[in-house]
Amino acid sequence: MTELTAQREQAARDYDALVRRGLKLDLTRGKPSPRQLDLSDGMNALPSTHLAADGTDCRNYGNLQGLTEIRELFAGLLQVPAAQLLAGGNSSLAMMHDTIVFSLLSVVPGAARRWADEGEIVFLCPVPGYDRHFALCERFGITMVQVPMTAEGPDMDVVERLVAEDPRVKGIWCVPKYSNPSGVSYSDETVRRLAAMTTAAPDFRIFWDNAYAIHHLTDEHAELADLLALCEEHGNADRAFVFGSTSKVTLAGSGVAFFGSSPANVAWYLANLSKQSIGPDKINQLRHVEFLRDAEGVAAHMRRHAELIWPKFEAVDRILTKELGGTGLASWTAPAGGYFVSLDVPEGCAKEVVAKAKAAGIALTPAGATHPYGDDPADRTIRIAPTYPDLEELEEAITGLTVCVRLVATERSCSRRPEHPTAARPRHSGAGGGGRVERANEAVPPSGARPRPARAEWMSLGAASAVPEAEDVLPRLAGVEGETHPRLEGDVVARAVVELLPHQQRLLPGRRLGLVAAAGALRAHDEQQPEPPEEARHAERPQQVHEQVGVLAHRQGQRQHDVRERGEAEHDVALVPRARGTSCLAGKESHTASWVLVIACFLVPTSEAAGRSTMARSFGMLARPEAEARSVGHDPPAPTPPCQQGRTPDRTDPSGQSGPGVRIPQIGS
Template identity: 75%
Template sequence: MTTQMSDDSLPGLLDLARRDYKDLAGQGLKLDLTRGKPAPEQLDLSEGLLDLPSGHTAADGTDVRNYGGLRGLPELRAIFADVLQVPADQLLAGGNSSLEMMHDCLVHALLSVMPGAESRWADQERIVFLCPVPGYDRHFALCERFGIEMVAVPMDGSGPDMDVVERLVAEDAAVKGIWCVPKYSNPSGVSYSDETVARLARMETAAPDFRIFWDNAYAAHHLTDEPVEIADLLALCAESGHPDRAFVFGSTSKITFAGAGVGFFGSSAANVDWLTANNSKRSIGPDKVNQLRHLEFLRDAEGVRAHMDRQRALLAPKFAAVQRILSEELGGTGLATWTDPDGGYFVTLEVVEGCAKEVVRRAAEAGIVLTPAGATHPYGDDPRDATIRIAPSFPGLAELERAMHGLTVCVRLVGYEKAAGA
């Protein structure tokens, strides 16, 4: 990325940016764009959950107040089978967090032999995961927690660079997995193309126990009238002779209550049996009362879609404001590019190489807190120091607009300083 300015214009642009930053720093702002949390108004849409369930008996007669039901309520699984592209009998409904399920899958893979594996991962010399970048920092944190080596893979408009992925998985049996957010990726908003999904399903891997951690966190989180549809990974894996390859995750965390939702895991029958057997050692069953209240509140797949339309009505104006302000303040400057997602919770801002950390630091000094630069890459290391993740969901619209105007001031200041060698 190069700045589009003449040598004559740079001193004036830099002087203006410095004045704007001084004004910004004097406002005493306390604004936060760090995490992609639902706003209170979004949580209010699910307030009816607090009056549910109306009883304590599921359709099959299960008393949800008691132990048991490791796989979760069948009726709720049937609703999200449609959303997550997993047959209902191959889908587990668990506690409030899909991240918790990802954590457990890693732990169980380390400590027990998965279907198709020759040994426990803990008994192998190296375990490597591929990490499409920019990506989700909590995925990277899980790998660091368990000593799993991470290898960054570049993303493009269709998903991870499959030429790189196919080469890495074919040449090294230590490569055991890949993190994927396939629809409205965190943070780029990219949705995987049908060809990318098909190549992931059919590629040959040196490791017989290779797994795709398919974190479909934004499966229902559309920002336009035309929802993006992605290919059915689980079905394609089965068709390609790799039925156990995909671990599918999802949740209601950004659909209903972020702290009291339902997480889901879907895979082959063999993988579902493996996870259920391992989970039985740590739990006698999930919170079925919460699952029943979600079932009564959402009712069916169409109920989920209608609820998400109401969520979109709250989120879309915020994302539109981000696009408008970035275009007005940074368009044509050559100082930044940014994504315009069709769904999900984030916008990725790419600034001049070598400037992201300094932009984040200057913003913090002015009272605007951003996700740390580098969080979008393994080990917190963005080698280009250019990527900044913007999370527009939580602030009110007026607060978001103030934060975005302030952020663009910081981008201009740091970008022009770098161009001037200041």
């Protein structure tokens, strides 16, 4: 019995024992525990008066902006001048909802028209992120584009490029301190770049959900740069919408929510709100002021929260380290604040881990909830919410979760040929002063070993220091510089996979799904094959692999179209490699398939003959003269998958000889 088989069988026995325990544990949402809510029981006897400091009778209508004293109390904590802060009801999420509705139905400062009159609206969504932000976008038909998170916040190179080139990009979601679920806090440089960047849309807005502004777990507090002040400094005073609340400070269902922005934005918000409300619950605001008193009172109250929940975060890290540390099966965050831990399992395993946990009585946030449309392309991120259960239940749940991770991961490993030995390596990364530490136990080849790139390196999607631009990496690797395409070597194919896959989240959703589909098809084929000798590792793959990629491409394209109902073709087209003088596959359901086929041209053929034949088939479908498309009065139809092509068009052989070669036009915009 091999060691891997023994590990799988032990994990299976542990899982059977876990199921027999009949647990009923819930880690789905980041809620305060009953003991945390007990900290605010003193509010039940407040306020001691119904009169505000200025004599306002808080029992009556009026004062739409909220009591001055509560706005002054939270102004410094949220980094918004009191005059530019609005105190409302109990839900900051409701304020975000209303802000989107107001933007759709009325003209925001600096805009030429309502968002509803703009056609497609696009929001950037740092991932992993908050599922309720994504749900709001989905509710109002706003297209979401994923942006990867780094240790300093969203990847600003990606953000700056997207907002500068596309006026449809109207907003970005940000949880800037102790981000949900990664625990990252934005660096000063990230905040500055958000405030200063050039945007194609004059009415671009940052939705700054500072939900965890004061939710520290340790004595080392993350500090944020002042976004509103930086926006004004760089001439973009109206850019930021700031949100916050006391939902996880006092009583989750009876807190106070806040909206802050520039004077122009606040006047715009109040004008819209006046049609909806005559005033907030000022009695509730008054009792918050009496209970919390001042900034030091707020800080003391939050220290009591930390005393209750820090042991739970410590327990999560301790158990994960004990059960999974050094195994190469998982990585996780150890945040310095906030409400969540982000757990990454091997690619393709998160949904199965969550399902196994559910069957064992451990409820987790659904896999994929950390990404737009509930779709984590790598299927690897699981959000853990440790705050609500008591410590004993939490320890049981996390221990059970590690059993599920070990079972799913070892079953997956046993189903494929063993790869190189693994080694554990810790990864430490700063988080804007927040002290975030990420435990990473990733598979790495032993020193001096060179894994088979087209097989081993696409198994792990890690971060890299240099991120290639998606639109030029394939042509650059393959050497497309002139009128013809050179011979495709196996190393070129391998490098294309290695360079693109680790950065798949920088691609728009359709192309990302296509890339994963293409790689998945090739991987599935390779896993069924014996390890070839070194000199034969780039031998030609059978035609069935090419057909499999084509079928997957077609299905992924149709799936994306069905889910989105209005394809992302217009947004995708700007970054798809395009041949001069040709249309760029304008059919909505065809764009995902098109991108997969572009990639398939580089991934599938590994011999000279196969390369010419396959590229002729694929590029023959991709390049269609614009005049021909216009002649029929509509966009070209979706391409037929390679397995359905009846013949290979004759093209000019790069060597000048006749035969089924392929002529590749110069890559252009």
